[in-house]
């Protein structure tokens with residue numbers, strides 16, 4: 001067998017310790033597949049005296065993770081610290097400049113600095129691998145860069161955040177509100193103490209930005225994304241959606257239409273039993289449209305120690321085998337600037353819930369505003385008959401122009417009988 005492939009690991013938290021466990025427990029099978037053993041030479045984290053549940057005694061301890069970049073006994077630096085700036089970013093840049101391969105699970109870093117890092121990697125003849133950055137244990141990057149490389153992609157859709165999918169599933173199953181379920185998710189370890197990145201859609205947006213770059217051969221452009229999270233989703237909407245035959249999912253949508261690219265993360269309404277409507281709990285799904293393969297769906301655990309570390313180690317095995325691919329599937333210099341498509345230019349069907357005072361003439365006024373904006377209603381439900389209490393009106397529309405829908409909802413939302421901000425979601429047949 002040839003020489004060992006030598007790695008240094010920066011970050012020994014959930015993912016870092018998972019990587020050590022896999023490389024230790026599956027050492028033989030991994031060596032056979034890689035054609036050579038994989039040897040951990042050095043490790044680094046913030047604290048040197050934490051019990052991490054793994055034996056670190058055989059590895060060099062490095063106090064400053066940044067020093068891994070300068071070690072000449074490493075083939076690859078594995079960055080598992082996180083964050084788009086600071087130590088993680090510096091370590092990745094310096095490692096690539098020092099002609100070391102880099103494996104990372106850091107979606108924020110790749111989404112914000114992917115183009116610069118891809119140029120650095122390719123210019124220095126090394127690879128930047130980041131399978132674990134998107135959908136944890138699901139090999140979505142490998143599928144798009146390799147298995148589906150024969151296709152022109154027209155769209156990628158994803159349930160890309162397990163925390164949100166868990167919260168939405170739990171809200172539906174128990175009828176409880178967002179805040180209540182979030183607290184439980186935090187206690188169960190499914191949500192961070194600061195859940196903002198997850199519940200406001202930012203984590204999913206980082207992942208969508210990366211998928212979009214590979215799908216359409218464009219520079220990752222995080223600022224071109226429209227992002228809305230799930231914190232405003234009401235248990236009422238989940239119940240109405242279920243009654244209408246739908247699930248509410250936080251979807252990442254990247255579509256190329258006439259040379260422009262729509263990138264949006266938002267709660268959407270999808271049919272129960274559809275490919276993405278069936279993905280529940282903490283599971284993630286990536287649904288790809290290719291012009292010859294049609295619509296493969298990849299699903300599995302999108303986070304957690306084992307699944308995420310599994311993807312990190314797969315990246316390391318590829319490098320040990322000598323497999324090196326352009327970061328985003330084509331050489332960095334050929335990546336185009338992304339021309340963003342405004343959602344207002346798109347057509348779609350919609351779910352709209354209004355909370356209105358139960359007065360005569362309300363339905364007629366809502367109908368007239370919709371008609372004046374060329375919006376055709378497919379179904380309408382009104383619940384409750386109490387002149388003292390606001391009542392919900394839920395309607396779904398036929399295909400209509402997004403900009404018309406937004407304008408109509410703005411007008412309706414400003415009327416005095418409308419007692420709270422209307423809830424509007426795109427219905428996607430996915």
Ligand SMILES: NC(=O)c1ccc[n+]([C@@H]2O[C@H](COP(=O)([O-])OP(=O)(O)OC[C@H]3O[C@@H](n4cnc5c(N)ncnc54)[C@H](OP(=O)(O)O)[C@@H]3O)[C@@H](O)[C@H]2O)c1
Pocket residue numbers: 010011012013014015016044045046047048050065079080081082083087105106107108132133136302303304305308
């Ligand atoms: N957890 C998941 O399920 C998951 C899934 C997909 C992707 N990811 C990505 O994987 C990466 C790591 O996530 P994680 O969940 O493993 O995070 P984590 O459990 O918080 O671990 C982070 C590690 O980085 C170390 N660290 C932090 N600041 C440092 C510093 N200044 N110098 C040296 N080490 C420092 C910490 O050291 P101490 O332990 O000493 O504090 C810790 O070992 C992130 O980019 C994350 O987005 C995670």
